[in-house]
Amino acid sequence: MAGPGRLSRRALLRGALVTGTASLLGGCTGFATSGTSGLTFLSTQFTPLDEAERFRALLRKAFDGDVGYVTSDPGPFVTQVRSQVEAGAVRASVIGGLHGDLAPLAPSHLEDLTDIVSDFSSLGWPPEYLELARAGTNRTWYVPWAQASYVLAAHVDALAHLPPGADAEDLTYDQLLDWAIAARRANGNRPALGLPGGPKGLLHRFFQGYLLPSFTGGQVTTFRSPEAVTAWEYMRELWRNCAPASTNYAQMQEPMEAGEVTMGWDHVARLVNVPRREPDKWRMMPAPRGPKGRGYMAVLTGLAIPKGAPDQDRARRLIAALSKAETQVDLLRANAFFPTVRTSIPDDLPAAIRMEAGAVARQRESKAALLSLPPVGLGSREGELSKVFRDCFETIVLKGGNARSTVDAQARVINQLLADAKVACWAPDPRGTGICEVR
CATH class of the missing domain: 3.40.190.10 (Periplasmic binding protein-like II)
Structure with a gap:
């Protein structure tokens, strides 16, 4: 996708992981994107109004660009993404959902994101989560985002x-x-x-x-x-x-x-x-x-890009920004979804969240974990x-x-x-x- 005078994809991704400049995020109440230069982010997660607003605030802090965050129920989500890709009229640049929402779309309806997990393997995504993100292939179709259990x-x-x-x-x-x-x-x-x-x-x-x-x-x-x-x-x-x-x-x-x-x-x-x-x-x-x-049971969420989505360089930058350890801790603080990348849990989090984060990690990392x-x-x-x-x-x-x-x-x-x-x-x-x- 790189062209004359444009940053390489690797450079764009690197920039997303080292910057956290806040920017104005307009509210998004529908799927239409006409009249805005921002990205549309369609997701099955954080559908309650208070959770969605907290996540929009997190986006303003983590990403240096406008993002319209739109929520959807899981059933219509998969149908909508499939129909838009097949019609060549994709409007969402980034999509987020559970593994069960994203895996059925791979590989025919999702862009290959192997470059992101390869460039930032030091973030420490669990191998079993990366295996799930490959959906039975040798390429990565979504980036593990957050988890619950x-x-x-x-x-x-x-x-x-x-x-x-x-x-x-x-x-x-x-x-x-x-x-x-x-x-x-x-x-x-x-x-x-x-x-x-x-x-x-x-x-x-x-x-x-x-x-x-x-x-x-x-x-x-x-x-x-x-x-x-x-x-x-x-x-x-x-x-x-x-x-x-x-x-x-x-x-x-x-x-x-x-x-x-x-x-x-x-x-x-x-x-x-x-x-x-x-x-x-x-x-x-x-x-x-x-x-x-x-x-x-891991309730694993991921971030993906629909095949043929607009503005894919910025979409990759957004996914990289949401993969930063500090951003994932902010998500834990805001909506109690736990990081998928390797990071320590701050002492200033509520005691219950710290306890749960420890138990979730010990469960996943324990002997004979299945x-x-x-x-x-x-x-x-x-x-x-x-x-x-x-x-x-x-x-x-x-x-x-x-x-x-x-x-x-x-x-x-x-x-x-x-x-x-x-x-x-x-x-x-x-x-x-x-x-x-x-x-």
């Missing part, structure tokens, strides 16, 4: 009931069960453990990204394996030691703040208020490990797959149904769904070229 939280009083010899930073699932039993007995037979099992809770992510991968090594392909049956039978025992009100919990920070439970697992955004009043009384820890490893992703490529049908995991939970755990017959029946539902959607497997299952299916 799910962790354990516990009050210090609950730590007193850890099994002998157990390390809270390196628990096994058996030790988690023993811990829940001991804490319940010490609490007058009142359960101390809670899980977000309500209609709006994220307990299905626990099954998809934590329990089943840790027991089976996969999420879909191993869904009906003997190890999966063992995992569901384990879950039945764990649930017997959970607070009965867990079937109503949408997020764990409220019952933990209220003292209803002293141990819980949830998304970091749904735990952030737990230590607010007494930060010295709470701990955040990695999820447990099982026979196949420490399954954990990366899992939310479903990729299903778009608006992702809810159908999540319902399968919830239905297994209801039948096996809540109603005491047979685990083997339940997973066999639900495996047929999964295979039909994935065949209709024509999607390949995602981590931790091996990515292939064919349609993903339960073995």
Whole structure:
């Protein structure tokens, strides 16, 4: 793209990483870009108004040019990018979304960004995230941007009931069960453990990204394996030691703040208020490990450029600016999304965010860590797959149904769904070229 009298792409990118000049950012309420010389940045992230405004302020600080930040729901996002690229009428210079939003667009609808990750490899993106960004090819189609995850939280009083010899930073699932039993007995037979099992809770992510991968090594392909049956039978025992009100919990920070439970697992955004009043009384820890490893789910976001997008030199400069360690820390401070580049967490951040950042890092870097992703490529049908995991939970755990017959029946539902959607497997299952299916 370089021409006479223009800076090289490498020079432009270098400049973005060493400058942070603030500039005026006009509000952007629609997708049209006529009448402005700024970049349009279309994203599925930070859709709440307050989050979007904080991110626009971050853009003004981090980038020396006007940027119109436009948010979109995931389903229309993928359709919109595809249709604009195929029509040769792309209006967004930069797009941002989850791995599951971006991977289906690669490589046919995204520009090759291998130059950015190559030029700035010293920033320290995790190898497993760079592998995801290659989408099964040898080129990079998006730059890892920010991440979130799910962790354990516990009050210090609950730590007193850890099994002998157990390390809270390196628990096994058996030790988690023993811990829940001991804490319940010490609490007058009142359960101390809670899980977000309500209609709006994220307990299905626990099954998809934590329990089943840790027991089976996969999420879909191993869904009906003997190890999966063992995992569901384990879950039945764990649930017997959970607070009965867990079937109503949408997020764990409220019952933990209220003292209803002293141990819980949830998304970091749904735990952030737990230590607010007494930060010295709470701990955040990695999820447990099982026979196949420490399954954990990364909610990974990335930055990409649609194929044929306008003003790609400045788009690359914006992506480079958002990859700076200090900018990613600013994003953590503003919207509680954690850096993907190597950086230290400042001491002046709220205690909860520092705790969570440490737990997320230890989880990812721990021995036998096994990366899992939310479903990729299903778009608006992702809810159908999540319902399968919830239905297994209801039948096996809540109603005491047979685990083997339940997973066999639900495996047929999964295979039909994935065949209709024509999607390949995602981590931790091996990515292939064919349609993903339960073995």
